[in-house]
Amino acid sequence: MSTTTAPPARLLEGSEAIAEAMIAAGCRFFAGYPMTPFTEVLEAMAAKLPDVGGVCMNAESELEAVGMAWGAAATGTLAATGSTGQGLSLMQESLAEITLARLPLVVLNMARAQGDYFQATRGGGHGDYRHVVLAPIDVPEAVHLVQLAFHLTWRWRNPVLVFGDYYLAHTTQSVAVDAVDFGERVPADWTLDGSTGGSGRARLISPLGDAKRADRVGYNLAEHYRTCAAHTDEMVAGIEPMAEVRDTDDADVVVIAFGTPARYVRAAVKQLRADGAKVGYVRPITLFPFPTDAVARATANARRVAVYENNQGQMVDDVRLAVLGRAPVQFIGGLSLDSAGFGIAPDLDVAVLRARIEEVLGA
Amino acid sequence: MTKSRPDGLTIIPTDQPPTCASRLVDDFTPDLIDVGEHHLCPGCGEPIAIRSMVEAVSELELVQLTIAVFGIGCYTAFSNNLDVEVLQALHGRAPSLATGVKRAKPNTIVFTVQGDGDMVNEGLQEVIHAAARGENITCFMVNNGVFGETGGHMTATTVIGQRTKNTLDGRDAEQHGHPIRLANLLAEVDGAAYVARGAVNNAGNVARTKRMILDAFETQRAGRGFSFVEILTMCPTGWFIETQEAPAYLADNLGAVHQVGVLKS
Numbered sequence: 001m002s003t004t005t006a007p008p009a010r011l012l013e014g015s016e017a018i019a020e021a022m023i024a025a026g027c028r029f030f031a032g033y034p035m036t037p038f039t040e041v042l043e044a045m046a047a048k049l050p051d052v053g054g055v056c057m058n059a060e061s062e063l064e065a066v067g068m069a070w071g072a073a074a075t076g077t078l079a080a081t082g083s084t085g086q087g088l089s090l091m092q093e094s095l096a097e098i099t100l101a102r103l104p105l106v107v108l109n110m111a112r113a114q115g116d117y118f119q120a121t122r123g124g125g126h127g128d129y130r131h132v133v134l135a136p137i138d139v140p141e142a143v144h145l146v147q148l149a150f151h152l153t154w155r156w157r158n159p160v161l162v163f164g165d166y167y168l169a170h171t172t173q174s175v176a177v178d179a180v181d182f183g184e185r186v187p188a189d190w191t192l193d194g195s196t197g198g199s200g201r202a203r204l205i206s207p208l209g210d211a212k213r214a215d216r217v218g219y220n221l222a223e224h225y226r227t228c229a230a231h232t233d234e235m236v237a238g239i240e241p242m243a244e245v246r247d248t249d250d251a252d253v254v255v256i257a258f259g260t261p262a263r264y265v266r267a268a269v270k271q272l273r274a275d276g277a278k279v280g281y282v283r284p285i286t287l288f289p290f291p292t293d294a295v296a297r298a299t300a301n302a303r304r305v306a307v308y309e310n311n312q313g314q315m316v317d318d319v320r321l322a323v324l325g326r327a328p329v330q331f332i333g334g335l336s337l338d339s340a341g342f343g344i345a346p347d348l349d350v351a352v353l354r355a356r357i358e359e360v361l362g363a
Numbered sequence: 364m365t366k367s368r369p370d371g372l373t374i375i376p377t378d379q380p381p382t383c384a385s386r387l388v389d390d391f392t393p394d395l396i397d398v399g400e401h402h403l404c405p406g407c408g409e410p411i412a413i414r415s416m417v418e419a420v421s422e423l424e425l426v427q428l429t430i431a432v433f434g435i436g437c438y439t440a441f442s443n444n445l446d447v448e449v450l451q452a453l454h455g456r457a458p459s460l461a462t463g464v465k466r467a468k469p470n471t472i473v474f475t476v477q478g479d480g481d482m483v484n485e486g487l488q489e490v491i492h493a494a495a496r497g498e499n500i501t502c503f504m505v506n507n508g509v510f511g512e513t514g515g516h517m518t519a520t521t522v523i524g525q526r527t528k529n530t531l532d533g534r535d536a537e538q539h540g541h542p543i544r545l546a547n548l549l550a551e552v553d554g555a556a557y558v559a560r561g562a563v564n565n566a567g568n569v570a571r572t573k574r575m576i577l578d579a580f581e582t583q584r585a586g587r588g589f590s591f592v593e594i595l596t597m598c599p600t601g602w603f604i605e606t607q608e609a610p611a612y613l614a615d616n617l618g619a620v621h622q623v624g625v626l627k628s
Contacts, residue, residue, distance in 0.1 A: 029467050055466045060492040064459035067452070067489070071432070071463025074450045079463070097453050192464065194471045197447040198395070198426040204443055206451030213444035214397035 009176040014139045014168045015040030017175050018108065019048055021143040022080055024179040025150035027106070028054035029072035029079040031065040036342050037169035038084045038110040062087040066094040066107075073103045074205050076191030078150055082108025082162075085116045089124055095159060096125025100207035100228055102190075104153035106146070107131075110164045112343035113335060114259060117314035120163050121288045128225060130232050132156070132239060133287040135163040135259045139173040144180060145285070151182040156235040157190075163287060166343035167260040236289050243291035244283040247273055248298035251280030253360050255332075256295065256319050257308040258284050261348060265308050268354040277361055284315070295322035302327050306360045308353065309333040310345050330363075332356040371607065393418050395426065395446045402440055406606035408596025408613075409438045411563040412505045412572070415594075416474065419576045420447060423584070425472045432461040434477035434486075437511045441476075455486025458493040461500045472583055474501040480510045483519040483545050490549065490591070497554035497588035501579045504545060504591070507598035508617045515601030519543045522620045526603065542620055546593040550626040556588035558627040562595035562618060564610035571623070578628065595621060 012020070018041055022030070030049055032042035042058075049056040055072070059065035062083050069081040083091065088109055098105055109120050120133045132152055136142035142164065149160040196203045204210050209224030211217045244262075247269065248254050257265040262283040269281040282298045284291050299305050305327050307316040313331045320329045336347035347353070368374055392399035395417035401410055420429050426447060433442035435454040442451050452460045457475035465473045482490055482504045490502055509527055510516040517527040517534055520542050524533040534542075546560040557579050561572025572594055579590035595617050597609035604612055 029463065031463070057462070057466065059459070060488055063456065064462075064489060064492065067456045067459025068463035068466070070452075070456075071450065071460035071465075072467035073463070074460070075464055075467040077467040079467075094453060094456065101451070192430050192448045192450060193468055194428040194430050194448055196427075197420075197429055200446060202446045202448050204449045204451070206442060206449070207453075208439075208443070208451055211443060212397065214446075216398070218402075218440075219443060 007176050007178060009174045011172055012139065012175050013040065013172045014142060014164070014170060016044045017139050017143050017177060018146055018164070019044030020177040021146040022106070022150070023048060023052055023054070024177055025147040026078045027080050027150060028052070029069065029077045030054070031057040031059045031068040031081050033059050033062050033065050033083065033087060035084045035087045037112070037166040038082050038087070038108060040169055041082060041108055041110065062090040063094070066091040069105055070094060070098050070103065073098070073105050074192050076188050078104070078154065080106040080108065082110060084110050084112055085119065088116070088119060092124035093126070095131070096123065096127050096129055097207040099129040099131065099159055100127060100224070101205055102157040102228070102231065103205065104157050105159045106149045106153050107159055107161045108164065109161045110169055112166060112341055113310040113337050113345060114165070114261065114314070115311040115335065117287065117309065117311060120161050128229050128232070130236065130288060132158065132160040132289070133163055134160065135285060135287050136168065137259060137262050137283065139168065139171060140175045142168055143175055143177050147180045148182070152239065155186055156238070158232070158235055163259060165260050239286070239289055241289045241291035241294065242285035243294040244285060245294060245298050246281045248280030248282065250278055251301070252278040252303045253306055253357065254280040254282055254299045254302045255306045255308060255357055256282045256284070258287060258315060261308060261310050261345070264348045264350055264353050267350045268357055271350065271354060272357060279357060279361060287315070290318045290322070292322040295319060296324070299323050299327060304360055304363060305329045306332045306357060308356070310336050310347065330360055332360060394421055396441070397444050397446055401444070403437055404600045406597055406599040406609050407437065408507065408563040408598070409505050411569060412503070412594045412596055413438060413441045413476065415569065415573045415576050416476070416503060417445060417447065419573065419580055423577065423580055425580065425584070428470065429472045429474070430464050432457045432464065432473065432475045434475065434481035436478035436481055438476055438478060438505055454481050456489065457481070458486070458489040458498070458500070458502055461502070462493055462496070462498050465498065465500050472580065474503060476503050476505065478511070479504060479506040479508060479520040480518045483543050487519070490545070491552060494549050494552040494555040494589045494591065497556070499583055499586055499588060501583050501590045501592070503576070504593045505596045506593050506617070506621060507596045507601060509598055509601035511598045511601040515598070515603060520545065520621065522616055525616060544621055546591065546621070546626055549591050554589055555591060555627060557582040557590040559591070559625040560593040560595070560621060560623050562613060562623050564595065564597060564613040564618070568623065575625065593621070595623070
C-alpha cells in the first residue's frame with residue numbers, strides 16, 4: 001500500500017491543469033493578455049493564483065505582460081507569461097533581452113496549429129540566444145512538463161517555453177496534479193530586493209551585462225555576449241533531450257510528429273503495426289534541445305522517414321539534420337485549420353493519417 | 364591672474380600656484396553614484412537629474428529598499444554606476460518591469476528612469492496604464508526634447524519650430540504633429556497621485572525639482588499610488604548650440620511649452 005498522499009485524479013480542462021501545475025511548481029507571478037487558446041490559462045491563473053499569495057496581472061498588451069513577468073522574475077519570484085502566435089511575436093524583443101539578462105521565465109506558447117515551431121525553437125528576437133522548448137502530447141504530460149519548465153528555467157536562468165495548442169488547452173482529461181520533486185533548488189545570489197543598496201556592490205540585472213563602473217569598467221557587450229553564448233552551450237549540453245520512441249528497431253518507415261498531432265500519428269502507427277506493417281514512431285518532447293541522437297538512432301535502419309506536422313514543414317528541417325541523408329525524409333503534413341484559424345484540424349483523423357503513412361510504406 | 368575669454372569662460376592661469384586646493388570630481392559625487400566621472404556630454408542635464416534622484420533616496424533612508432529600473436538613452440550610462448539595485452529594461456518598457464518588481468516585492472521602493480524618447484515615443488502606453496492602475500511606483504522622465512543618444516532627432520516632446528536632424532527646417536505641426544505634454548496628460552489620469560514637472564537649468568529649478576522628487580518618493584512610501592516627475596534637461600549637443608547657451612535655451616524653448624510646476628499632489 002502506498003504511503004504517499006498524492007492528490008486524487010480529477011477531471012480538468014488542459015488550461016486549468018496547466019495553471020494548477022504552475023502553482024504546484026511554485027509559480028507566484030503571472031501576467032497575460034487574452035488570446036485564444038491562451039485565454040483560459042489566464043482565466044485559471046487569475047482565479048487560482050491569489051489564493052496562494054501570488055499575483056496575476058491583466059496586462060494592457062503582451063508587451064507589458066512579458067515586461068511585468070520580467071520585473072517579477074528579477075526579484076527571484078517564479079514567474080510566467082504566455083500567449084499565442086501574434087502575442088508571442090510582440091513579446092520577442094523582451095524575450096531575447098530577458099535571455100541576455102539571464103533571468104528565469106516560463107513562457108506558455110499556446111499555439112494555433114503548429115506553424116509557430118520556428119518561432120518557438122529559433123525565436124523571433126534579436127541576438128544569439130536559445131530557449132528550451134517542451135512540447136507535451138496531452139494534459140497529464142503537460143502537468144509534468146510545466147513543472148519541469150520551472151525547474152529548468154531556475155536551474156539555467158534561461159527562459160523555457162511550453163508549446164501547447166488548442167486541443168491541449170481545451171481537452172478535459174482525468175489528471176492528478178502532483179507536485180514533482182526535482183530536488184533542492186539552486187540558491188540564487190542575483191535576485192533584487194533592494195537590500196544590497198549602499199553596500200558598494202549593489203546588484204545589477206541587465207541584458208547589457210553586469211560589469212559595474214565601480215570596477216572602473218563600462219558595459220562591454222562583446223564580452224557579455226560571449227559569456228552568454230558560453231552559458232547557452234553549457235545549458236544545451238546539460239539538458240537531456242527527450243523523445244518518445246516506439247517500434248523503431250525493425251521499422252522500414254519511421255514516422256515523426258510532436259504535440260497533439262502525435263497522438264493521432266501514434267494511434268495510426270499502432271493500427272498499422274497490429275496489421276503487420278514495419279512502421280515505427282518517434283515524438284520529440286524537447287523541441288529544443290532537439291533529440292537529434294534519438295532520431296538518428298531510431299531511423300538508422302529505416303528505408304524512409306516520414307514527418308507529420310500541422311504546418312507547411314518546419315520540424316522536418318531538424319529531422320533532416322538528424323537523419324543526415326541516410327534515408328529520404330518525406331513530409332506528410334500540411335496546414336490543416338478551421339476557418340477561424342484557432343487550430344482545429346480536420347486532418348487530425350487516424351484514418352487520414354494512416355492513409356498517408358501507407359503511401360510512404362508503399363513507396 | 365584669472366582672465367576672461369570673449370565667450371565668458373574663465374581661463375585658469377597655469378604660470379602660478381593655485382589659489383585653492385584642487386578638488387576631484389569624486390569630491391562632489393553623491394554616495395550612491397559609484398564613479399563621479401561620466402561620459403555624457405559637457406552641459407548635459409541628465410547627471411544633475413540622476414544625482415537628485417539618488418540624493419533623495421539617501422535622504423529618505425530608502426537605500427536598502429530601492430530598486431531602480433532604467434530605460435535606454437544617454438542616462439543608461441548610470442545604470443551600472445549606482446550603489447542602489449538596478450534592473451535594466453528595454454527602450455520603452457521600464458514601467459511594466461517596475462510593476463512586476465513592485466507587485467512581487469511590495470515593500471520595496473521602485474522607480475524608473477526614462478527619457479522622452481523612451482517614455483513618450485516608444486512606450487507611451489506603459490506609463491499611462493501604470494498611472495491608471497495607481498501602480499505604487501515612481502516614474503521619472505528626463506525630457507530634453509530630442510533623441511540625444513542618436514545625435515539629436517525629433518521626439519514626441521520636441522517643440523514646434525525646433526530644428527533636429529530629422530526636422531531640419533524645424534518641427535512643423537502640419538507635417539510632424541504637436542508635442543505631447545506628458546505630465547499634463549498624466550495629471551488627468553485617475554490613479555496618478557503625484558505629478559510634477561521640474562527642470563535643471565538653474566540652481567532654483569534644481570532645488571525645486573529635488574523637492575518634487577522627494578515628494579514623489581514620499582507618495583510611494585505612503586502607498587498613495589502612482590507618482591511622476593518630468594525633469595527638463597539640457598542637451599546642447601542634440602540642440603546644436605553652445606554648451607553655455609543651453610540653460611537659457613531650455614527656458615525659452617522646451618520650458619515654454621512644457622511648463623515647470625506641480626500639476627497634481
